Amino acid sequence: MAVLNEKMIENTSLNRKDILWMKIIKQRQLLVLCVPFMIFVLIFNYFPIWGWIMAFQKFVPGKGIFGSEFVGLANFKEAFTDANFINAIRNTLLTSVLKISTSFVSAILLALMLNEVRARLFKRIVQTISYLPYFISWVVAVSIVYMALSPSSGIVNEMLVAMGIIKSPIAFLGEGKYFYGVVAFSNVWKNVGWNAIIYLAAMTGIDPEIYESAIMDGAGRIRRILSVTLPSIMPTIKLMLILNLGNLMNVGFEQVYLLSNPSNIDASRTIDVYIYTYALRSGRLSYGTAIGIFNSTVAITLINICNYISKKIDGYGIF
């Protein structure tokens, strides 16, 4: 009896293997289409994780990962006594929270306003214009921001002085205390139109009958926005909030790096910027990798927490 059972199991497992192989042979053309590209993903997205070993070494480029000396957790210990790294965590979190909250509120506001516009052509023109900055590089965007904020000829300073809000022009990029504001504002300027798309899409899905019955009940337009439109897009808002919170540790290297300079570095030194300007450029590769691992670990944890929360709320997660 026992022998028979074993044989049966063996047979079925053999069959299953056969079926798999038959499928593979039958779908060989599909495999030709995607396996080469999967190898690219493996190399360029997964191989770098192998390099994490560096964080536990005193890595010397000439010796490679196999030849370098192991130092345990020394690099991680150093990070938490490094005042600049602590400063970088603080800057990352501050910039991120400010950026997320401003871009969030501005995108929802813009979508609500566009949704109220009845002149189709006007709406289209406004939308087309509002997407433009999304497609330009941060180099161009920062170049433009720099011109607008220039103390000598920038429009922002000229207007603020003309309106009597400030007495003399401010060097917005020359001082740390204005830095977070500049990052948040330039981010809104660049992305608000693009970010509004998703909310506008959610609004087109609202059943017009709800509006009609709201009118019957005597609700004015502001009432309708607050009691119909806003609650209807709540699921989208929630989803976007969760996605954004998952990205809390990822402030966007390009923007911050391009806006940073020696005179505002105490505010502009985010973790990414610190890894590049300090670790990579001065050759402290192991230390930089350790900081990077810290950042990735926190980010992955945050994403998982957010995913868990979103599953609890809506029944489905981000992934």
Place this chain on the structure above:
Amino acid sequence: MEKKRSHDMLSKIGYRRMTAEDLFLDLFIYISLLSLCVITLYPFINTIAYSFNDAIDSVSGGIYLWPREFTLRNYEKILVGNKAISQALFISISRTITGGVLGVFATLCVAYVLSRRDFVFRKVFTPFLVFTMYFSGGLIPTFILMRDLHLINTFWVYILPTMVGAYNIMFMRSYIEGIPDSFTEAAKIDGASEYRILFTIIFPLSLPVVATITLFVAVHQWNAWFDTMIYNGMNPKLSTLQYELQKLLTSALSIAATDTDATLASGDSQKAAVTPMSIRTAMTVISVTPILFVYPFLQKYFIKGLTLGGVKG
């Protein structure tokens, strides 16, 4: 259709009872949206005005919507007289075309295969790809990898690492999944190969999403500068337009508090001079122009695509 009509009806009802609240709200919305347009466009127009203005004259400021002393010299200096920048322009165009073609090809192939529900490794490859959207090995390990692969100081470091993008693949996959099976059934019965089905049936049916992905990939390639800086920063032959612009910007920013442009200009001879600022504005205009002409035409496709993605969560 039904929805649209009733929405129109609704707006008619709305107009009939134009209250003070409606009027106030409309006024507020139109003024806000107009100011958004002004805030978005003004910096571009101002940059264009400066780029066409005489460099020495620009130093005194006060230029808003159009140039005060019109000149083409800033552009001449970049496009004719400057070998480094014309080389950078050539590399930027090359990487945009090469990266665009290869990137879209890779995206289409992988997206098609992953859209097939019967594909044997679908449940393995999909998470394998999605994981890369949320996670990366980090800057330094990636840099070491490029060094070990001998990609540093080559053109291919611009193309290969970003060729297979998970986000674009997922985007295209959900579109291809929406194509009814009936389109491919006849071909399958005739015994057509997968390649034939992909390139003669799926590809023509996916043109809107292919156009969108082409826009995304090409814009990404055209706008990239960080890879140039870290991998090929020492090699002027492989420099790109955005990196040249970045170098000008950084040198200007590092003396942010003071007025760089004025001090640098006064040292030059007064005739036929250009300043860092005049060069920077002209280069900004050159690097924005191609985008300016392309994206409005693809607008309806990417909005549709994003909307689809949004609904799917």
